[in-house]
Amino acid sequence: MKDIQNQLDHRRINIKKVGVKTISYPVTVLDKEKKRQNTIASVNMYVNLPHRFKGTHMSRFVEILNQFHGEIDLKSFQKILVRMKERLEAEASHLEMSFLYFLSKEKMSESLKVCHYRCSFIGSLEDEQDLQLKVEIPVILPLIQTEFKGLPRSRGHWGKAEVLLRLKSFVWIEDLILLIEGAIETEQSSLATTGHDALSVESLTRGIAESLARLSGVSWFSLRVENLGNEYSTFATLECSV
Amino acid sequence: MKDIQNQLDHRRINIKKVGVKTISYPVTVLDKEKKRQNTIASVNMYVNLPHRFKGTHMSRFVEILNQFHGEIDLKSFQKILVRMKERLEAEASHLEMSFLYFLSKEKMSESLKVCHYRCSFIGSLEDEQDLQLKVEIPVILPLIQTEFKGLPRSRGHWGKAEVLLRLKSFVWIEDLILLIEGAIETEQSSLATTGHDALSVESLTRGIAESLARLSGVSWFSLRVENLGNEYSTFATLECSV
Amino acid sequence: MKDIQNQLDHRRINIKKVGVKTISYPVTVLDKEKKRQNTIASVNMYVNLPHRFKGTHMSRFVEILNQFHGEIDLKSFQKILVRMKERLEAEASHLEMSFLYFLSKEKMSESLKVCHYRCSFIGSLEDEQDLQLKVEIPVILPLIQTEFKGLPRSRGHWGKAEVLLRLKSFVWIEDLILLIEGAIETEQSSLATTGHDALSVESLTRGIAESLARLSGVSWFSLRVENLGNEYSTFATLECSV
Amino acid sequence: MKDIQNQLDHRRINIKKVGVKTISYPVTVLDKEKKRQNTIASVNMYVNLPHRFKGTHMSRFVEILNQFHGEIDLKSFQKILVRMKERLEAEASHLEMSFLYFLSKEKMSESLKVCHYRCSFIGSLEDEQDLQLKVEIPVILPLIQTEFKGLPRSRGHWGKAEVLLRLKSFVWIEDLILLIEGAIETEQSSLATTGHDALSVESLTRGIAESLARLSGVSWFSLRVENLGNEYSTFATLECSV
16 A cells, blocks of 8 residues: 555645535626626635645635625635635635526516526636636527517527637626627528528537627637537537637 | 324324335336337335334335346336335335336438437326326427428427326337327427417417327326426426326 | 317316416515525416416516516515416416525534525415425435544535425524424434434434424425435425324 | 638637537447446537538438447447548547446345446547546445444435546456445545544545556546535545556
């Protein structure tokens, strides 16, 4: 056993990352229209360690989170990363926060006044800080074309688009959601006009990428479009430095 | 504490049901075309007890299951129910088995040769035996009507139909699946012909019910059709004694 | 087809229930300590219909929900049920609302200051109104007994208790959670004292039932205790009119 | 629009990966004791493309899978990767197959005769081939120490270990599972002997790594141990070139 132990130490196979995950926590996030909105986050906090980690320090992650009382904006996000790195004497700190973001849409009386989107902030701090924003947009399409205006149209769940942005500066979640939904609508309309092709994961991926490339405040993005099927799904991915 | 205890005993609030659940188990089920097919079941086994149950008997459920080596047809299903009732000295025994059923579909070269459906056998034995079969059928519809034959059509996940049958006699799972899928196709075609309405959960519920009412070997059925949406789903349910 | 149709009508197999489900909606619920707390609900709304339902009315469910702006207490819950029954001309209306409830626990500096519990309000209105409250409590136990005070103890996920109460009058969610957690602790301590038995789903079910029987404002309850295992889980259920 | 399009092309943000995912498929895998076992796989197949992909080729993935009739061993796994790369004219091909593996354990009459483990084969072929095996092992520990032999002991779900191996040569899944379970038992016993510490994610991570380092046929491994808690989980990760 001892020899293996020495071998292991020689190979430097010490613990690489350690932390806590899936903390359910009520948070407030910035809202373009209402200034702040209340939601619930699932939080992961972990660090890269320079040497063997003592187990008793696990509670420090939660202590740090408690100090911010769930008020999460970009500034507090950065502060949490700094404090994790210091308090846990880590080489790098990581913070991930996934939450439902609610967006008011007052278009029609019959519809829900709030739509929800799964969003995440993903940050890390080593020598420099890296901050990413992830949004998941459902793609819902009309199922059967009807010529009769005003009649209810059946709609179906075609699939979804997952977008991950590396942020240089602040971006409103609302602006990002509306940009992507606009790109989906454009792609769908152009199909309806030309009339001779069906929506494909590849064409929608390119359509959304063209819109994202115009977004300021972003240094890089990746994108995954998925068409949910019955027996299996199809997907396409793309990434791009802006 | 004692008084409450007496009260509780007086009110007869003894344990009502006790058992084991979510046992993953490899099983073979009857297959109309291939005679037998191998699949994996999630099994629940529980009993109603006439008086307080001793905890040490939990292992008996698994012992009984082991004796059948995963060969599950209607006969062995009934035998397991009888043995559970006897060995656990129960008022009633319950057995539920959920599994993926694979159906060969050799229609097109480009498609998967096997489709899968979530099915369940749900049985209980008190004075009489009750056996139910449950099938979940996805409803996949063309998203955008195109006039060009042979071109790829985009399809979307409209929703699903869940059917539960009380069996008087043996029914092939294949026959049930094809009957329901036929009813969905009929309902969808009639919409395409009349051209002035979208598929609704109510009309599809009635359409499937009309087909199920013709099925022999069934004494009762219930049905639930769900249209998956983005912000929420809509559904309709129905039940019928045949 | 016509004959079957007539048969179906004769058998009165019309649509039984129809509605919307899994609406994600930000709500505020009553909080004993903080008066109100913000959380996110998953809402189901459906009705029993006296005759065939027209599909165009589905939007009315959402309209009614929007009118209450997510302020959900017992009074608004009852008002929504009344309005659903009236507007949809229904025999009975049903409203289910599931949400994470956060409870502050300031015991230890190292622990999370908020714990979360999955709760549901389940109401229906036919001739009379029925209101139920459901709470799910995780059962976390020390894994290995250690004699050294102050040392970190490893804990494991033993299982969970699901409690459903029929309410005669108002009950604080906090009071219910603390009552059940107290009952779990009592049951566990009594095992540690006697030292000759392990925690069983049956004994814990009876222990929690004894506590619930003392709760005022409740006319009936049911209870399900589950011990999560590796290959399978064991469970016991019980119900009691108070 | 055109300019952006040119920019996009200039930046080479063409589709990066494209394919199909979550195909449910009945497969047979090698079994050390019984030679072959039947199970159900969830299959992902995708490729890296040198230039823009035509959507009509999606069906080729499924065609290739159908040609192997679900007989999946290391040889057929490699053949599928080669055929995908050729038929789709890809720079690289990827195949992932996740399935439940059942292991017979005849130790005790009262226990289940089969235990199940979530396993995956993960392969890719660019210039060279890379093959990885992933296994997920639940960590179930006794909850309360009892001195009375033969008495039923309550057990709890402490957490899980996820192991990913890069294979140089063939490794039996059984051997890997038993090696990891042995390492968990050793770590747990050493705690019981010394009596002054609780099982930590860090110590268990190191304990399992020491065992894996002795396994032949492996060129690299990574490891993640997770302790499931109530409010949150803790975890540690490690990776090592052998």
